[in-house]
Amino acid sequence: MIGFHWDPVRINDAVGQALNNLAGRSRLLDDLLYLGLHNDLAKGAVIGACFFAAWFGHASREDLLRARAILLTTLAAAALVLATTKTMSHVIVLPRPAILSQRLYLLEGDQLREQARLPFRVPLDGWDQTKARTLSEGQVLVDDLGGFPSDHAGLFVTLALGIWVVSRAAGAIALFWTFGVILAGKIITGQHSLFDVVAGTAMAVLGLAICLGVASRWLDRPLERLANWTLRHGAFASALIFLVMFEVGSTLDHLPDLATAILKGLKGR
Amino acid sequence: MLRDARRRTRGIGKARGTLSLFVTLLALPGCRKLEDQGFVLVLDDAYRASVVATSQVGFGAPDGILWHAGRFYFADEGGKAVRVWDGVAGMRTFGDSTAGFSSPEDLVMDADANVFVTDDDTGDVWKVDSAGAPHLLAGKAQGLVSSEAIALSPDGDLLVGDGATHQVMRVTKGGDVSVFLGPEYGITKPESMAFDSTGNLYIADNQDNILYLLDPQHHLHRLIDKRAGFSPETIVASGDTLYITDSKSGRVYRLPPRGPLQTLATFGGTIRNVQGITPDDRGDLFITVQSDLKRRIGFVVRLARAG
Numbered sequence: 001m002i003g004f005h006w007d008p009v010r011i012n013d014a015v016g017q018a019l020n021n022l023a024g025r026s027r028l029l030d031d032l033l034y035l036g037l038h039n040d041l042a043k044g045a046v047i048g049a050c051f052f053a054a055w056f057g058h059a060s061r062e063d064l065l066r067a068r069a070i071l072l073t074t075l076a077a078a079a080l081v082l083a084t085t086k087t088m089s090h091v092i093v094l095p096r097p098a099i100l101s102q103r104l105y106l107l108e109g110d111q112l113r114e115q116a117r118l119p120f121r122v123p124l125d126g127w128d129q130t131k132a133r134t135l136s137e138g139q140v141l142v143d144d145l146g147g148f149p150s151d152h153a154g155l156f157v158t159l160a161l162g163i164w165v166v167s168r169a170a171g172a173i174a175l176f177w178t179f180g181v182i183l184a185g186k187i188i189t190g191q192h193s194l195f196d197v198v199a200g201t202a203m204a205v206l207g208l209a210i211c212l213g214v215a216s217r218w219l220d221r222p223l224e225r226l227a228n229w230t231l232r233h234g235a236f237a238s239a240l241i242f243l244v245m246f247e248v249g250s251t252l253d254h255l256p257d258l259a260t261a262i263l264k265g266l267k268g269r
Numbered sequence: 270m271l272r273d274a275r276r277r278t279r280g281i282g283k284a285r286g287t288l289s290l291f292v293t294l295l296a297l298p299g300c301r302k303l304e305d306q307g308f309v310l311v312l313d314d315a316y317r318a319s320v321v322a323t324s325q326v327g328f329g330a331p332d333g334i335l336w337h338a339g340r341f342y343f344a345d346e347g348g349k350a351v352r353v354w355d356g357v358a359g360m361r362t363f364g365d366s367t368a369g370f371s372s373p374e375d376l377v378m379d380a381d382a383n384v385f386v387t388d389d390d391t392g393d394v395w396k397v398d399s400a401g402a403p404h405l406l407a408g409k410a411q412g413l414v415s416s417e418a419i420a421l422s423p424d425g426d427l428l429v430g431d432g433a434t435h436q437v438m439r440v441t442k443g444g445d446v447s448v449f450l451g452p453e454y455g456i457t458k459p460e461s462m463a464f465d466s467t468g469n470l471y472i473a474d475n476q477d478n479i480l481y482l483l484d485p486q487h488h489l490h491r492l493i494d495k496r497a498g499f500s501p502e503t504i505v506a507s508g509d510t511l512y513i514t515d516s517k518s519g520r521v522y523r524l525p526p527r528g529p530l531q532t533l534a535t536f537g538g539t540i541r542n543v544q545g546i547t548p549d550d551r552g553d554l555f556i557t558v559q560s561d562l563k564r565r566i567g568f569v570v571r572l573a574r575a576g
Binding site for chain 1: 306317319325539
């Protein structure tokens, strides 16, 4: 009889390496992975499209109101989860798998502790090749030490699950895209480990469950009024949702630049 | 309206406790800010990294370091002192601020085991004799304003780089000072210097980010000129190979006789500020790190050759 020993670290490494084994073999596959991870249209826009389908895809007014209340709550949950995962990844030191392909020591107390080294296949696309070359020249970003939990998993799983609650078809597509393209790509290219993705997913499930629970218990009426408002001002509400989803599609990459520019402008005055 | 949704997510809610416990357990191993995490990335498989000493052994935050016969000599910039340490006898201070040291920068040893030390605050050049007594050799009165680099030339004189006057001065063992390379050579801040076995003098300018080579015919060459991300802090020659620290990028480089420049390791986080470097007799490298100069927190890290 074969015994099974539960070792999460070994499972994490084994899954990561099995998926990473797909990289570095086909330029086409690696270029497609790159698109799914770095091209906003191929990444977040698909989730945005599913969100819009769920936003509009109901015949009765009552269903529409209920769907929009849940989707608005989902957006709030996504913001909450993203903030939480970003904060956690900034204080928890768990280097990204690609970094662990090198000999890395972390200072623990007064001693340097060598980290377990992982085999790693570098994807053939230009971005990953450049990243691997600069790493071999010693360029390490502080962000490379904190990949846990995956903020992409937190954000997109929250959105996909929220969409799924409202619309099974759109939600299934969003969930498939999130796990099959975005998050699988993250593991294949060594940007995240299975741990990172599982933890990000757990944060998403937890965040959405809490937000939906809070909303249904205490914010039912305000949400209903807000949903009604989106029906009364359909064009304006759609424009606002478009702006939000546009930013979500890029994982909120533009907001820091926008905030910096505004602050600079204010200081300039 | 959301009651239905709550029913649908009830299963999710049940898993909440387990998941939060899972996340907490995963998070526990390293709860600190990434910027507070020191790390070393070793890029040459022939080397292993370890901490040899911390401020707890008695230094502040050393800059210059020199290994000789199993002992480490420190130009302890943070501690304003010159010291010697080994793991058995412990720390001994040759002189500190009460003797007149303000910001010891670099040091070199002659064949008689006299140690010569620069001080970039005062411009002084000190001699610590083999008995451990400090003597002021030269200073502002002789035209030295901000003494940085120090090297022992093959003819026995000292060469001292001055970051304020942008010169390299010759200082005899008797304390006479003359110009060796004047400002017309264009070296802005001679931070560190080292001779190789063939008499070439390497000069690190960490303001203009240039590594110079002065050949025995006294011709100055720009060996590495404003290469992106390169700012030489300390250089030391071991055989024909040059080892270089770069405090701005946190890197330790190796420059073989016919190049190219290779990164041995990258230091980051709290131990990014690499300063001095010295080899021992088996080729291990010892690097001083100034984690916090004001609070006198420093490290000595060894890059040991495997095998």
